[in-house]
Amino acid sequence: MSPSRWWSKPPPPDASIEVFRDGVGELLREGQVVGHLASSLSEFRTLFSPRQLQWWVWLVAVWPDGSRERSIEDYPPWSYVNHIKHGYIECDEWSTERRGRYEFRWLPAAEAAAAWEFLPIQPSDF
Secondary structure (H helix, E strand, O other), rough: OOOOOOOEOOOOOHHHHHHHHHEEEEEEEEEEEEEEEEEEEEEEEEOOOOOOOOEEEEEEEOOOOOOEEEEEEEEOOOOOOHHOOOOOOOOOOOOHHHOOEEEEEEOOOOHHHHOOOOOOOOOHOO
16 A cells, blocks of 8 residues: 555445546447547545545547547546436537537447557546
8 A cells, every 4th residue: 555545545436437447438429429538537635635535537539530639537526427427428628629519328348448459548648
């Protein structure tokens, strides 16, 4: 255990958030895949609750031409995460021509792992 973690409590277990750990899903418009959304799950501490770690989700959109949007983060009380759980994402932070609402569906774990290699997605993307 790292020295900085001996006094920290891990984030509360949440099975619904685990899908964001190295996940990849498809971004769709009118039923057609127009890009992918990769996710990374980590932990952080806040000044308001320094002993209780919180879940922290990072997202990055990858487009068919290989370009990427700047990563976006989400944390409780969740905005992007809640949208994704309901099958869509709406992002006004992406490049102008790609802003808006997309349908979203997760890839199965084996396909997500392959997508990390194919796209390719690197930890530095987040």
